[in-house]
Every structure is written in C-alpha cells, then in structure tokens.
C-alpha cells in the first residue's frame with residue numbers, strides 16, 4: 570500500500586512504467602478529457618516540452634506523504650523533465666542533495682563542517698501552493714532526492730499531477 574492514492578495516465582504503446590515494486594495500470598488520456606486540457610495548458614506554459622504520461626498523487630491529509638526518492642527510472646532517460654502541478658491544500662516539497670561520491674568516500678573536510686553544509690546548502694523546502702507548477706529537469710533526478718513529508722497539522726486534500734516523458 571502506498572501512503573497516498575495514485576493513478577497513472579499514458580499515451581498507448583509506451584514502455585510500461587514500473588517503480589518501487591509497482592507496475593501501475595496505464596489509463597488512457599481519452600478516458601479523462603479534462604486531463605488532456607491540463608496537459609495542453611502545461612505545454613503552453615513550457616514551450617519545447619513534450620509530455621506523454623502523467624502520475625497523479627492524492628494526499629488526503631497530513632498523514633499521506635511521499636518518501637525520499639528520485640524519479641530516475643531508465644524509461645525517463647538520463648535527464649528527465651517533470652512538470653509538477655499542485656492543486657488544493659499547500660504542502661511542503663523538500664529537495665535534498667544526494668551525497669556526492671567524494672563525501673561518501675570520506676572527504677578531506679571535517680565531519681562537523683560537512684554536517685553544517687548538508688543542513689544549510691543541500692536541502693531546500695518549497696511550499697507548493699494551489700496552481701503552482703514546479704519543473705524538475707537536467708540532472709535533478711541524478712543528483713537530488715525529493716519528498717513530500719507528513720505534516721501533522723494538515724487536514725485538507727492536495728492533488729498533484731506530475732507530467733513526464735517516457736522514451
């Protein structure tokens with residue numbers, strides 16, 4: 570069971586998505602005309618982008634969350650572009666830098682300095698508001714992980730639409 574509700578929509582004939590042990594059923598765009606309209610609006614906002622699939626998330630309250638992960642499945646290519654539209658209640662979205670090879674191997678910096686750095690430079694929290702469009706591209710998935718943590722005080726629902734391109 571995932572700690573939120575999800576739904577996958579994709580153009581027919583694409584490589585099957587599989588992530589964290591799930592292989593979701595792919596619904597068709599034609600089943601959900603309003604989602605096609607939103608896809609058109611996202612393409613207008615991001616000229617040059619071409620998305621062909623959508624992963625929806627519904628967080629029914631502060632107990633629903635997505636844990637730390639990178640959307641780095643092979644079918645998204647080496648530099649995945651993900652456009653993430655938020656609707657409903659605000660939630661925090663946290664980006665955290667993956668430890669670099671150097672710091673994993675033990676760098677020349679003292680541990681105290683490394684710790685300070687990891688807290689101050691390597692983690693960023695964005696409050697995603699209703700109607701906001703967050704775009705991840707380039708090496709974001711290779712170099713960073715992200716999450717939407719639980720929030721005790723949140724009671725309302727948030728719906729998130731992540732548009733992606735499957736190759």
Ligand SMILES: O=C(O)CCC(=O)C(=O)O
Pocket residue numbers: 624626635640653662697715717729731
């Ligand atoms: O809900 C969000 O803002 C993020 C969702 C997410 O990371 C995902 O679907 O991969």
Ligand SMILES: [Fe+2]
Pocket residue numbers: 638639640715
């Ligand atoms: Fe993600």
